[in-house]
Amino acid sequence: MSVIIILLIASISIAALFLLGFIWSVKTGQYEDDVSPSIRILFDDAPKKTTPKS
Numbered sequence: 001m002s003v004i005i006i007l008l009i010a011s012i013s014i015a016a017l018f019l020l021g022f023i024w025s026v027k028t029g030q031y032e033d034d035v036s037p038s039i040r041i042l043f044d045d046a047p048k049k050t051t052p053k054s
Helices: 002-027 037-041
Strands: none
Touching: none
């Protein structure tokens, strides 16, 4: 029975750490830009500059 209590405390602690990490990432603006990642792939990269061979 004591093992169940230890596992409950450990799992609740880990869940609390993940919740705090998620709240921290939302407050620091990690999820602010939700438009450009989906359309960034549509734009071509800038062409590479090549030097003429002489």
